[in-house]
Every structure is written in C-alpha cells, then in structure tokens.
Amino acid sequence: MKCKDIRTLLSLYIDDALDEIGRERVAAHLGDCADCRREAEILSKTWAMLGELDEIEPSPSYLSRFYARLAERRPGDAPWVEAFRGFSFRRYLLPALAAACLVVVIGIGVVQVQLKIADQGRHTAVSWNGLDLELIESLELAENLELIHVLEFLPDLEVIQALDGMETS
Amino acid sequence: MTMQTPLRRNAAFDPDVRLMLAFKRGEKAAFEELLRRHFRRVLNFVYRFVGRRDIAEELTHEIFLKVYRSAAGYEPRAAFRTWLLTIAKHLALNELRRRAHDGSSLEAMESTPAGRAPAAPSDPSPPAEEQLIRRERIAAVRAAIDALPENQRLAVILRRYEELSYGEIAAILGTSEKAVKSLLHRAKEHLRRELTPWVEK
Ligand SMILES: [Zn+2]
Numbered sequence: 001m002k003c004k005d006i007r008t009l010l011s012l013y014i015d016d017a018l019d020e021i022g023r024e025r026v027a028a029h030l031g032d033c034a035d036c037r038r039e040a041e042i043l044s045k046t047w048a049m050l051g052e053l054d055e056i057e058p059s060p061s062y063l064s065r066f067y068a069r070l071a072e073r074r075p076g077d078a079p080w081v082e083a084f085r086g087f088s089f090r091r092y093l094l095p096a097l098a099a100a101c102l103v104v105v106i107g108i109g110v111v112q113v114q115l116k117i118a119d120q121g122r123h124t125a126v127s128w129n130g131l132d133l134e135l136i137e138s139l140e141l142a143e144n145l146e147l148i149h150v151l152e153f154l155p156d157l158e159v160i161q162a163l164d165g166m167e168t169s
Numbered sequence: 170m171t172m173q174t175p176l177r178r179n180a181a182f183d184p185d186v187r188l189m190l191a192f193k194r195g196e197k198a199a200f201e202e203l204l205r206r207h208f209r210r211v212l213n214f215v216y217r218f219v220g221r222r223d224i225a226e227e228l229t230h231e232i233f234l235k236v237y238r239s240a241a242g243y244e245p246r247a248a249f250r251t252w253l254l255t256i257a258k259h260l261a262l263n264e265l266r267r268r269a270h271d272g273s274s275l276e277a278m279e280s281t282p283a284g285r286a287p288a289a290p291s292d293p294s295p296p297a298e299e300q301l302i303r304r305e306r307i308a309a310v311r312a313a314i315d316a317l318p319e320n321q322r323l324a325v326i327l328r329r330y331e332e333l334s335y336g337e338i339a340a341i342l343g344t345s346e347k348a349v350k351s352l353l354h355r356a357k358e359h360l361r362r363e364l365t366p367w368v369e370k
Pocket of ligand 1: 002003006029033034035036037
C-alpha cells in the first residue's frame, strides 16, 4: 500500500477501528515508513490533546433549580385553570382526554407523513432515521400532554397513566 | 430497522431504562435518580458542543424537562443514553440554529464571565506561566473543536468524550456507521492541522 492510502486509514487505525486485515497492513507499513509513523504519532497526540479540555460541574443547586423550572413551566397559574377546578375528573375530563388522544394520534400521523416528505429532499449526512422518528413521535405526544399539566389538582403521572390505559383499552 | 431487535433486548438490562419505566409508572424518585446519574454528563456534552457554560446549563435543564415530559410516551427502543443524547443533540442544534437565525451569535457574548468555566477548585495552583500555557492549550482545543462543522463536532464529542461506539454515534446522528467513520476521519485531519504546533513543542 502507498503512503497516501495508509494516511487515509491512520485516523481509524489510531482509534482501533480497522478490521484485522486493515490493522495488520497499516502496522506493517508503519514498521517500514518513518514518515507515516510520524504522521500517526501526531494524529494520536492531537486526538489525545482533546482530553485537556475543561470539564464543568453543575451548579450546586441544579436539582432544586430543575424542580423550580418544572413547576414554573406547568401553566398552573393560567387564569382558565380555575375554570377546571371543581370539575369531576371522571365525568368531564376523561371524554375530553380521550378526544385529546385522538387529536394526538392524528397529529402524529400528519407529522410522520410530513417527515417522510421532508426525508425525500434530504441529502445531508444527518437525516431522520428510525430512532429520530420515534423520538419525535414521543416528543410530539409529550408536547400535547403538556396541555394536561394544566390540571394541577392531579399528580401529572396519574393523568399519564390514565391516558396510557385508555390508549391500550 | 435492522438494529432495533438487539437494542430492544438490551434495553431491558439497561438500569436507566428501568428507572425511566419506573418513573413512567409514577415513581418520582426514579426520575431524580436519572437526574443525578446523567445531569453532569449531559451538561458537559452540551458545553463541549456549544462552548458556553451558561447556555449549556439552560439547555441541560430543557433537555431534562423534555425527558420528564416524554415519560408518558416512553418505550425502551434504544439504550437510555442513546435516547437521552439524541434529545440533547436535537435541542442543542435547535438552539444553535435559533441563535444563528436571530443573529445572536455565541461569539458575541464569549467574553462574559459566565462563558468561561472556572478552574476546578481542587486544582493545586501551578506556577503562573504553567497555568498560562495550560489555558492557551485549552483555548486552542476549544477553537479547533468550534471550527468543526456541526456533524463532525458532534461525532468528535461523542467519540472522544462520551466514548460511544460508532454504532451508537450513528444512531444519535441519524446516519450510518460508515458516515460516522468518514466524519471522524475528516474531523481528525482538521484537528491535526490545527493542533500540530501544540504537540510538536
Ligand atoms: Zn508511508
């Protein structure tokens, strides 16, 4: 193999990401070629140098700050929340939640179709794959569930469980 | 999706997946455990990507709010960290694009004190000159990483600092392992060009 070919493999070689054959070929070449050996050394040193970057610590109050944000984001102080207080959950809200679920399900369908269309036009290395699609679905679902967080008098997870139950039943 | 079957099977053994499922069932303590286990790591992932401590903190809170709200629809389809870092990537990219769009560039505020991480308190204070060189080297690494295109930067951070496999990086970036190798190859060439003067000294 020529030096030029070896050079393109060096970054994978120093990361131990070549298969056995590739690894042996590069190693054999490096045994004979001082220039490529030097190049391999610089590549691994610059890669190692990245380890000098500083690490940061979360601020000491990060947990309480998180919960403060969570409470603040739940739009429990919106004026129309008051209108919901005193309603019976089972009599009035379950049908409403069921309807909301339907909207969410339809919404996901629309998003999927849109993403498929968007996907066809994409040429970049980073495109939507299955994981992203699934993630987006669950995020979309979660966004819609935020509406439900308005029901401050219920622990949010009970609502979520109720929704899960309805979806499966 | 050929990779999903093993992921689905492995997910059951992922302690973080178990915590997430426990939280989905209503155990609030499980979420707090996830926060404790992952907040610092996500914070550093975002910090390395965006380069600003204050923005990284903000974004990390947003990422975990997203995780919190996603509990309802959560299904263990991937290892938890892959899922978590995919959310982190999405929000960090959105934030960068929003800022680029608003014209509020990251560099414009770079000199604010909050933008620089304080030295770790446990550091024994080295002689001034040594400290200066150390800071210059860190700044050089920072600049070299910042100059990478987004995809390459993400690949480098996920490989060098998160120590993820090519497969995991591919899943997070939504691309193939081959594309990840190519991204990393180009990134390493760039880093070599930028940082060679520092390693030859
Ligand atoms: Zn050679």
